[in-house]
Amino acid sequence: MTQLVKLTVLLLLILRGGIAVHAQAIDIQKVHPLNWYVGVLNPNLQILIYGKNISASKVSLKPYAGVSLQKVHTVENPNYLFLDLTIDKTAQAGALQFVFSKNGETLTRSYELKNRSAKPQGLSSSDLVYLIMPDRFANGDPSNDRFTNLKDTLCDRTAHSLRHGGDLKGVIDHLDYLNDLGATALWLTPVLENNMSVTSSDGRTYSSYHGYAFTDHYQVDPRLGGNETYLQFTKAVHAKGLKVVQDAVYNHCGSDHWFFKDLPMRDWVNQWDTYTSSSHRNQTLLDPYASFAEKKLMSDGWFVRSMPDLNQRNPYLATYLIQHAIWSTEYFGIDAWRIDTYMYCDLEFMNRCNQALMDEFPNIFMFGESWVGSVLNQAYFVRNNLNLPFKSNQLGGCDFQVCNAIKEALTTKVQWNEGGANKLFQTLAQDFVYQDATKNVIFFENHDTDRFLHSINNDAQKFKMAMVWLLTLRGIPQIYYGTEIGMNKSRQRSDGDVREDFMGGWSEDKVNKFTEGGRTNLENTYFDIVKKLANYRKQSKALTEGKMMQFGPRDGVYVYFRYTNNEKVMIITNTNDKEKTIKTDFCNEILRGGQTVRNVLTDEKFSDLNAIKIPAGESWVLEVK
Ligand SMILES: [Ca+2]
Numbered sequence: 001m002t003q004l005v006k007l008t009v010l011l012l013l014i015l016r017g018g019i020a021v022h023a024q025a026i027d028i029q030k031v032h033p034l035n036w037y038v039g040v041l042n043p044n045l046q047i048l049i050y051g052k053n054i055s056a057s058k059v060s061l062k063p064y065a066g067v068s069l070q071k072v073h074t075v076e077n078p079n080y081l082f083l084d085l086t087i088d089k090t091a092q093a094g095a096l097q098f099v100f101s102k103n104g105e106t107l108t109r110s111y112e113l114k115n116r117s118a119k120p121q122g123l124s125s126s127d128l129v130y131l132i133m134p135d136r137f138a139n140g141d142p143s144n145d146r147f148t149n150l151k152d153t154l155c156d157r158t159a160h161s162l163r164h165g166g167d168l169k170g171v172i173d174h175l176d177y178l179n180d181l182g183a184t185a186l187w188l189t190p191v192l193e194n195n196m197s198v199t200s201s202d203g204r205t206y207s208s209y210h211g212y213a214f215t216d217h218y219q220v221d222p223r224l225g226g227n228e229t230y231l232q233f234t235k236a237v238h239a240k241g242l243k244v245v246q247d248a249v250y251n252h253c254g255s256d257h258w259f260f261k262d263l264p265m266r267d268w269v270n271q272w273d274t275y276t277s278s279s280h281r282n283q284t285l286l287d288p289y290a291s292f293a294e295k296k297l298m299s300d301g302w303f304v305r306s307m308p309d310l311n312q313r314n315p316y317l318a319t320y321l322i323q324h325a326i327w328s329t330e331y332f333g334i335d336a337w338r339i340d341t342y343m344y345c346d347l348e349f350m351n352r353c354n355q356a357l358m359d360e361f362p363n364i365f366m367f368g369e370s371w372v373g374s375v376l377n378q379a380y381f382v383r384n385n386l387n388l389p390f391k392s393n394q395l396g397g398c399d400f401q402v403c404n405a406i407k408e409a410l411t412t413k414v415q416w417n418e419g420g421a422n423k424l425f426q427t428l429a430q431d432f433v434y435q436d437a438t439k440n441v442i443f444f445e446n447h448d449t450d451r452f453l454h455s456i457n458n459d460a461q462k463f464k465m466a467m468v469w470l471l472t473l474r475g476i477p478q479i480y481y482g483t484e485i486g487m488n489k490s491r492q493r494s495d496g497d498v499r500e501d502f503m504g505g506w507s508e509d510k511v512n513k514f515t516e517g518g519r520t521n522l523e524n525t526y527f528d529i530v531k532k533l534a535n536y537r538k539q540s541k542a543l544t545e546g547k548m549m550q551f552g553p554r555d556g557v558y559v560y561f562r563y564t565n566n567e568k569v570m571i572i573t574n575t576n577d578k579e580k581t582i583k584t585d586f587c588n589e590i591l592r593g594g595q596t597v598r599n600v601l602t603d604e605k606f607s608d609l610n611a612i613k614i615p616a617g618e619s620w621v622l623e624v625k
């Protein structure tokens with residue numbers, strides 16, 4: 001609605017006597033969740049009501065079969081009420097009627113109970129996740145680039161730290177491209193409203209284009225298209241047979257969040273006497289020698305000044321966040337969740353939240369970001385085989401250890417048992433700590449790292465090797481928009497350098513990298529490697545469901561197999577700068593000699609597997625028959 005239409009509607013309502021306009025009027029500005037569902041396993045629902053002095057109103061629920069209002073909570077701030085309801089299994093979809101009354105005035109507010117329809121598909125190793133920062137991918141709707149009623153009205157593609165106008169429509173417009181490439185699931189950086197003011201530092205102006213500073217949990221940012229377009233997006237993605245991964249942020253909100261501007265209670269966020277940043281030392285969470293104070297600093301310190309740290313030990317906030325996750329999954333049809341800053345959250349809360357999602361949606365999947373430096377630390381935040389006082393129930397995690405290992409394998413020299421591909425071999429050898437390592441999401445770059453090509457000096461052969469590993473190792477592979485066309489900047493100067501626009505996504509772009517003709521030969525080389533492997537992978541049971549057997553790198557040549565009872569894929573990578581001949585008798589146990597193989601990338605076939613001659617820097621994916 002435009003402002004003019006809103007004003008006219010308001011005037012009409014006033015003239016008809018529908019709204020009483022005096023200082024004591026019952027004022028309701030927010031009702032969260034926006035609606036709820038019948039058939040939710042947990043019969044308890046807590047509705048947050050926000051409005052000026054709303055706690056002075058009495059609330060009742062008109063009779064509704066199977067639904068009862070159990071309790072109305074007032075809290076420190078009179079502008080909030082929390083209503084506890086129970087919804088029996090027998091309740092039918094329809095509209096609840098809440099009656100608010102104060103000083104003889106009454107206001108009836110209806111609240112919809114809908115039928116459930118979402119069927120989350122989760123993620124598995126048969127997926128390829130494609131990560132998109134929507135502001136930087138494609139601008140499908142230039143009419144939503146700026147809103148004068150939002151705090152940040154800037155949109156400038158020449159500035160790395162400002163908004164560029166990309167949106168959900170832009171992603172919808174390129175679903176065929178993504179499907180063709182071989183992606184099966186789209187993870188978008190957060191889409192919720194970030195109505196944040198711009199900030200300034202180092203002579204630059206920063207917008208919250210990345211999406212990690214929510215200002216309203218129940219609104220998708222209008223610059224991305226709002227709730228309606230997000231709903232269209234999830235429908236369009238599902239119609240193409242792809243999946244939707246939503247980026248959750250439980251740890252913090254934006255400092256311009258409406259509830260932070262008028263806190264329900266002081267301990268809704270983690271308060272400190274003066275601004276206190278997180279120590280960012282994850283070790284304190286698992287260190288048997290850590291002090292309580294240091295653990296608290298890691299968990300309750302703020303991520304950054306503009307992102308207040310939410311206190312998930314507050315029961316009202318915990319319920320608010322959990323219900324939001326369930327509502328979003330149901331309302332938009334989310335298949336899986338990526339969880340931002342996982343290890344900064346209260347970990348007992350995270351277990352409750354994960355469990356609530358798994359209870360309501362048995363096939364749902366979640367994987368958190370725990371950016372740590374060792375396999376043991378990483379395993380602490382997911383289901384693991386460790387005997388510890390705290391056990392995480394998280395299904396998977398962003399596998400930073402495989403990410404580091406791929407990088408080191410291609411940037412350090414092999415010296416006997418150390419360096420080069422030994423790093424990858426050794427990292428995977430520690431998989432015994434995970435309950436299920438195939439649920440780890442593996443990657444070599446994302447929106448917070450250097451572009452991988454930059455780390456390997458734009459070496460196309462090394463890119464191919466990394467992609468071969470990524471798409472054939474255990475786990476759920478994830479690539480980042482632009483990986484497939486060789487985007488190659490470092491984030492040293494600015495995060496914006498690794499979040500550049502995908503050329504062709506804006507109508508004014510001179511070239512269109514979404515098309516073969518718009519890409520250079522080199523870019524097409526990168527694109528073809530990804531496309532070929534990703535699409536081969538889709539139908540390979542060995543790669544997506546099979547077991548893994550690896551062999552310690554010999555003289556810089558790393559060999560491993562993925563296999564089922566019927567299929568076998570052999571991966572050979574030569575990290576040396578010269579050709580190597582390897583006798584394959586060391587892998588006889590699985591290879592069992594004298595068979596024929598097909599190179600998946602070149603379609604070349606050969607039959608003598610006893611001594612394999614592999615060129616310098618080459619990577620082979622061999623289908624063994
Ligand atoms: Ca736009």
Ligand SMILES: [Ca+2]
Pocket residue numbers: 251298299300301309310344345346
């Ligand atoms: Ca925290």
